[in-house]
Amino acid sequence: MTSTSPAPALAPTAHEADATDQIDLGLDLDLLRRTARDGTTYDLAWRRAQLAALRDLVVEHEDEITEAITADVGKPALEVRLTETSAVVQEIDHLLAHLEEWTAPRTVPVPAVMRPATAEVQLQPKGVVLVIAPWNYPLQLLLSPLAGALAAGNTAVLKPSETVPRVAALVERLVPQHLGREVVQVVTGGVPETTALLAERFDHIVFTGSTRVGRIVMRAAAEHLTPVTLELGGRSPAFVDGTMDLQVVARRLAWGKFTNAGQTCIAPDHVLVTPEAREPLVEALRAAVEEFFGPDPQRSGDLGRVVDAGQHARLVGLLDGHGGQVVIGGQHDAADRFFVAPTVIVDPAPDSAVLGEEIFGPILPLVTVADVEEATALVRAGEHPLALYVFSDDPAVRAAFTTGTTSGGMTIGAPLLHIAAPGLPFGGVGSSGMGAYHGRASIEELSHHRSVLTKPATPDTLRVVYPPHPAWKQSAIRRVLMPLRRPDVLAPVRRILRRG
Known part of the structure; x- marks a missing residue:
């Protein structure tokens, strides 16, 4: 989950670039590499112990974590429980429940001409994984990838966002209390520290942030041929045609959009609505906003705040230049912890910024x-979104989006929920990201898939291919490896084409 600028800019000046060489990150990468290479992390008992320790970190310090996130991001305490601490604990529990099954070698069939032999795919730890997290979900998007890295048998370096200094300091203090320095290390700081960190060689990088910074991370990773998982942003659309109960649709849209004050990468960015559904949807949204946050949302204890002055000013700029009709909200107050009211705008100008960039706020x-x-x-005309939401009971409409669009994820009838289904990989496509994690996908993503074939010495069936190759042997090999006549699998297609 990301914002338009949730991670370090990673574009240092010449002076900063020179200073980067002098930065002491306090890292001992050799220690982490030794742990990853000496065979220790292959042991499932070791992996379970690390996951259990990470779980203890979250559970035992939940109050401190909640206070830090609320102070840094302005997120209500219950929202922290729902979207941060419980999300991490559920991810860890899911990994623990399936660890043996998901890490076991996978047997694959061997062609008859190679038998007797066996073949399998082994999942090996990649080594040291770097996790760079954003500020909007500062715990979940730091520790959920870490859980996957540990489950796959890796060691890790964590880089929390400098935009959440209390969370970063807390993570820096708590991680050594629960996880050994030979397993996980934490680096804090801003652009210079992150730039210096990216100059190091890692075995995999998981980055959550903006598309712009994702390109910078990928360029840095390319210097070491390091694979990356990029969870980026994008304008995730929703579609409403009025065939579903619009009161339900409005409540779900309002929940998905205004959670964390809209600072969620998979929040509905904008709604594509048919003419007959537009006015009823506006009225239903108005009722839902009042139901959730009362007649004066600024007084609600359930509505989060925009993270800082820069993001607040950006959102106010979107409100000032949209060119549409504000039908709900529109109020803002920088003095009140950067408050922006839940706002609905009907038909903004097509060339307005509010339709040209990821909003990442309660608009x-x-x-x-x-x-x-x-x-x-x-949807097809823009970049592939990270998420897509379809609110329609019409099977043809659902099929049109399923087959006619591409997105990282898709939910029909609700927003956000696909990220919480433990069996579904979470990831983007195109400019919204690459790679995926959560549950089994984390272990698959953060492991090397090694192919292993075993063939016994006797009988030595390979003698048939050893030189010399007299005529009879050449003929036999051709018949076995490239038979002249095969079943024509395209025959049905050809018959259809001839009839057409």
Whole structure:
């Protein structure tokens, strides 16, 4: 989950670049590499112990974690429980429950001409994994990838965002209390520290942040041919056609959009709505906002705040230049911890910034579209979104989005939920990211897939391919490896084409 600028800019000046060489990150990468290479981490008991220790860190210090996140991000305490601490604990528990199954070698069939032999795919730890986290979900997006890295038998370096200094300091203090320095190390700081960190060689990098910074991370990783998992952003659209109960749709949209004050990468960025559904949806959204946050959302204890002055100013700029009609909200108050009211804008100008960039705040544009064809065309015209939401009971509409668009994830009938389903990989596509994690996908992503084939010495069936190759042997090899006649699998297709 990311913002338009949730991670360090990673674009140092010449002076900063020179200073980077002088930065002492306090890292002992050799220690981490030794742990990853000496065979210790292959032991499932070791992996379970690390996951259990990480779980204890979250559970035993939940109050401190909640206070730090609330202070840094302005997130209500219950929201911290729902989207941060419990999310990490559930991920760890899911990994622990399936660890043996998901890490076991996978047997694959061997061609008849190679038998007797066996073949399997072994999942090996990659080594040292670097996790760079953003500020909007500062615990979940730091520790969930860490859980996957540990489950896969890796060691790790954590880099929390400098935008959340209390969380970063807490992580720096708590990690050594629960996880040995030979297993996990923490680096704090801003652009110079992150730039210096990226100059080091890692065996995998997991980065959550903006697309712009993702490119910088990928360029740095390329210097060492390091594989990356990039969880980036994008304008995740929703579609509403009025065939579902609009009161339910509105409550779900309001929940998905205004959780964490809209600072969620997979929050509905904007809604594509058909003409007949637009006005009823506006009224239902108005009722949902009041139901959730009362007649004066600024007084609600359940509405989060924008993280800082820079993000607040950016959102106010979007409100000032949208060119549409504000039908709900629109109020903002920088003095009140950067408050921005839940806001709905109908039909902003097509060239306005609110329709040109990821909003990442509590502003929801409604864009009128004629039908599902126009909606899917608009989705296809932009970059592939990280998430896509379809609110329709029409099977043809659902199918149009399923087959006619591409997105990192998709939920029909609700926002956000696909990220919480433990069996579903979470990741982007194109400019919204690459790679995926969560549950089994984390172990698959953060492991090397080694192919292993075993063939006994006797009988030595390979003698048939050893030189010399007299005519009879050449003929036999050709018949076995490249038979002249095979079943024509394309015959049915050819028959259809001939009839057409």
